[in-house]
Amino acid sequence: MPKVPAYLQAQPRPDVWLRGGKQPPPGVLSQLRPSAPPAIGPGTLWSVFATALLSALLLGDGVGPNLLIVALPAALGAFFAARSAGRVLRPWTAVWAVGGLALLTIPALREAGWPVFLSVVSALALSSLALHGSRSWPGVLLGSLGLFPSVAAGARWGWRGVRVRADDSRGRVRSVLRTTAVAAVLLVVFGALFASADAAFAELLGSLTPDASIGDSPWRAFLFALGLLGALAAAHSAAAPVRWDGITVRPGKPRNRVEWALPLIVLNLLFAAFVALQLVVLLGGYDKVLEETGLKPAEYARQGFWQLLWATVLTLVVVALALRWAPRGGPGDRALVRSVLGALCVLTLVVVASALRRMDLYVDAFGLTRLRISVAAVELWLGVVLVLILAAGLFGARLLPRAIAVSAAAGVLVFGLVSPDGLIAEQNVQRYHSDKSIDIDYLKGLSADAVPALNGLPEPLRSCALERFRRDLALSDAPWYASSWGEVRAREILESYGVQNHGTECHGLGRDAEERERWEEDSYDPY
Template identity: 85%
Template structure:
């Protein structure tokens, strides 16, 4: 003990290093000889009744020469930096939270489908729209199907509804030549295809899901590039084999196809009609179409394999109001609607002439005065219903009965407003004839009536299917609108008006599409030639292949080939807008209404 105390007194007093372990062993027994030394340098042990002293750690027997060790404060710094860097990382975006983990690598079937889509886009697009849209959509849909199956997704009934509806809408470019119903059909088909890939069901999910395909363009391109790169690294030999086989097949087709085409003129015509017309001059355009088809097909396949769950974005309902505060304004609105509807029922049931006599208005003026106001009233009513449902009382069964009664009455009264607006449009068309704008807004008003019926049904059977039902009704409306051939209906109605009151606006009818040719062909000469002269000239200048020609264009060509229009010159100048202004509702000078 004396030697140890003198040795301790002769040593300088050392304080423990940062991070050292301090053991307080007041009254503790001496350590056994075979107990392992404390871990870490600078271990400090306090003995009973004496000051703390530093004990030298015993290194392991197998250890080599002493290696300088990093102090504890320096060892803690990298950990702090890592934590700081992690804290600086931005939170994941909305798409990262809603999209599942990365899908499996792109499969060969998906790759071939994507490549076929891009190749067909480059070959078939460029001359117009027709069956080529449906042809290109088939391999793109197959690529999405293969990608979804490799990711473990299985089609559901609503997926089939969206997919079949989208393909059906692409039949409109095959049938109709008019650009505006074709554009509506293409946009609706794209929206339904996106819904088929994402499978949304809520209000916000259906709205965002119809546009969700665009969110997968960049991710799909990266996914496809990684898949091609990984497969090229491990299958270079197979790629060379496929390229050689394809090259030999192309050479054989070109050689023997040229021989057969030179041997038989009919076969040459058939081969020329089936082969896409590709020239060197439009190569940049073809490259752009190839890139667009490639990106679109990859986006569809990636969305099918890793869809964004747009239903995960929820909107919290508004704070419920008490019954009086919520119901009183709506009841007042119902009473106002009831008063207006009562007058409209009198008009619809036979008091129309009396109303015109009392107001002193012409039928066309009466119709024009109210249609647009009633259309806006219908739209605002739907907005009022949406806001009322957001802040509706939700206390119990009585509140549900109150909400259904008040809003149900408002929907029923609004349906009468829709009927009145359609009746006014009918009067307007009888006075001025049918135009594209008039038939479009009438179709929108009719669809709004369908939406009101769906809302009434949701109040009875539940609103779980209401968002998807409204989306289906919109797509069905676009499909029916295209199948009915709006340009053909416009031409037919104006021809019927000419037969009844001998007035027609040839200048307007000449601006329609080729879908109007069958109806205009029934006009007597010289009106027929004046109306069809422009169509005959335009069709002669456009030599479109079969895949970019619609049935409306083909039928117009057949009619004009059988009975060509004659050039009438100045004789057609008297059958323009001035002739149409002499009809009912145009008594005043300058009263022509282009609407």
């Protein structure tokens, strides 16, 4: 047999993506996920299906108690999956899970969209932390988003489980389908008979039954798929969580004491000089300061609040960077770090108090708005973070990442429970009763949560403020599961007291001459 020349022999084509002939390392998620999840169990499957079905039936009409109703079977499916994988319920897991469910009560209570959005996002983050059990900074930050990498893996896991169980139990599947079909037929037949026999029962049945028409079938199908994928991702994460704590962040190179401490000591001296003046302001002696600057109290407050807010945020950044490059030689270095950064945090707390005092002055002059109450709440939470950092310096920082996450979730929960729109309306109504101006045009743009407070205004201000709410609620036909308690309460108030029609009399009502002049001279107000 003639020998084939070497240049004619088939040579294996090199893989340009491999270096040195080595196989590529496994992906990051495969390294952080300890093992494959066990086969999906029947309890998890039924919970996932219930979540998808409730999503399709309830979420298409808006948000309200339906979010909590949909979340309960999803949480149950995750519990079944975690138990089948041998995971046990730990205290922090219970904290995250209970906190996530508590946050979903805000859509059931409040009509305002902005606290509802914050609560839903925070609930998703806490639910992800409950499933992954993170405790370090990378774990808490990435674990709050950990559901998204499990969407595709959860779908494949659920499909494999359905195929295996369908092959092994065809008879039982047919029995379940027959039983479900018979129950559905009985409910439809006898429900229709009872509804036609009694008008009150028909009205009750109509209010409780979701309205699923043919026209919105694509939207319902999308919600079904969304609920299915979300529940499968949650169950898959519970059975095989990604250990985000496995990601380690190396500390920076430690600096010597002088190089590290000197800039921070200079910053502390600057803060101390500023705080010395602010203590006078906080104690009520700002008249002399205003006299020297020539500013009015509201102008003084507006001039400095945003700067103090950013100063607080930047201080937290400085503390984080200082800890990264702090000297770590021994007890003396630790004492230096604690004293310098502790002093900086204490001084920054006074800055937080000064910023809140300035906001109080401005709100007293011009009223409360959504932006003003939001930034004041953020400033207050930053103060809580500073207190937690001080506590970590005294007792250890092991719990600091989770403590800050808990404080953020608790802040969002409290923010929703106090009803910010209702608080804004109540504060502005109280200002009006104290012979101060009121901006009816702004208050009309709030949510239905503001109706109880606005109902206390005298006529014609009351009817002018409530006319839009009456019109919007008359056009709304949201079912009970998509209606918040704030909307229900507003509807009851408007039906009980009514609204008068004042026509063009409502235009420009509520602002006195001084207020209109201020808006004309300074139409731009950053908050």
